[in-house]
Amino acid sequence: MLLGFVLLFAYGFIVWLVFFKLRWLKFSIAWGFFSTFFVLHLMIIFLIGLRYVTPTSTEARVIQHTIQLTPRLSEPTLVTAVLVEPNVHVKKGTPLFQFDRRIYEAKVRQLEAQLAQATQNVLIMKADIQVTSEKIIKLKSELDYASYQEKLSVNLAKRGAGPEEDAQKWGAQVAANSAAIKEAQAEEQRSRLKYQSEIGGVNTTVASIQAELDQARFYLDNTLMVAPEDGYIINLQVRPGMVSGDVRFGAIASFICDADRFVLAQFFQENLKYVKPGQPVELALDLYPGQIWSGRVKAVWQGSGAGQMLPSGMLPNFNAVPGETPQGQFAVAITLDDPDQAKFPIGTQGRAAIYTSTSSSFDVLRKVAIRSYTWYNWLYPFSL
Incomplete structure (x- = not known):
């Protein structure tokens, strides 16, 4: 930049000396055109330096993370109380909205009762196994007795000492006892399978109801x-009596975070x-005319929407862009130093100005320009 100033002042001094002081030559239209052409080319030095060494943005905005507050409820629920005021700062965990608890409390009580019943049923299934085992033992004893009586009746009938009907009766009893044993064994197996149906060491019925209870407690x-x-909420529109929760993607308020x-x-x-x-x-914010705020470049966003191609069945269609059409811009994230x-x-x-070199003399011009802008904000826009 210093070389540009030297050349500019040197040329001005020569023009003054030759045409006005010593009057060696007459300053004509041709010389005026040449001087203007020369000075404009010298100004390119300052233009390039300011654009690349101290780039500036005329569109800078404060960005903050917002959280869309969406009720996580399983069904439409009445808002019973609004516990926060708009534009009032709150700490993390501060109650904001109270919804009707009755239907969710009833669901929790219902599932707690079912869980207690299912837990008791596990003990009943264990007792059923024991009962069936004892029943099998009893039936086996009866089968042994019936088999003995059948054998005895058959021998007596062969010798003519007993009726043939007794032998047939005890044979039928043996068959009935054998079938009863098989039935009892199947019942025992069924009871044992129910009792031993587990996941993670917990009965599956108990685990299923426990999961439903955990979900019900979550909604409660x-x-x-x-x-x-x-952070805080702005534009609070929620009122008691409003029903929410039926549309999951519908937020009821926007929460502005303090951090980041x-x-x-x-x-x-x-x-x-x-x-x-x-x-x-350096930033000149319109909210604070006459003030400059310092910061640091956090990141240069690597891309813009102009380079995105969405998946579809259509082939890309490339059209020539007129040269006078403004080119796309990239975003730069800036952190503010103020605590x-x-x-x-x-x-x-x-507006924002970035200083890419700590030893550049172009910084002075950019500092003057951005300070002129922030002081101009005292007057613009013109309103009374």
Whole structure:
């Protein structure tokens, strides 16, 4: 930049000396055209230096993370109380909205009763196994007795000492006892399978009801919505009597977080040639006329929507872009040095200047330009 100033002042001194002081030549229209042409070419030095060494953005905005507060409830639920005021700062965990708890409390009580019953049924199934085992032992004893009586009746009938009907009767009894034993054994196996049906060492019926109970308790806990982080709500529209929870993607309020606030500035692509994370930044925010805020480059966003191609069955259609059409811009994330981030509401806009070199004399011109802008904000826009 110094070379540009030297050349500019040197040429001005020569013109003054030759045409006005010593009057060696007459200053004509041709000489005026040549001088203008020469000076304009010298100004290119300052233009290039300011664009690449100290790039500036005319569109910088304070960006903040927001959380869409959506009720996590299983069915339409009445809002019974609004426990927060709009634009009032709250801490993480502060109650915000209370929903009707009655239907969820009833569901929890119902499942608690079912869980107690299922737990008791496990003990009953264990006792059923024991009962069936004893029944099998009894039936086997009866089978042994019936088999003995059948054999005795058959021998007596062969010798003519007893009726043939007794032998047939005890044969039928043996068959009945054998079938009863098989039936009891099947019942025992069924009871044992029910009792031994486990997942993770817990009976499957108990585990299933426990899972339903945990889900019901989850919904019951969510009848009280609390602040997910430190922050505040703006444009609060929720009122008691409102029904929510029927549409899962429908948020009832927007929560503005305090943490991780940053400025997003848009730059022309070629101006970012030398921009790197960590470089110093100055910001002139329209909210604070006459003030300059310092910051640092956090990141240069690597891409924009102009380069995105969405999956579809259509082939890309490339059209020539007119040369006068403005080119796309890239965004640069900037962190502010001021520890009190509450000074910078979400959406605050202004201008940003990045200083890519700590020893460049172009910084002076950029500092003058951005300070002129912030002082001009005292008057613009004109309103009374």
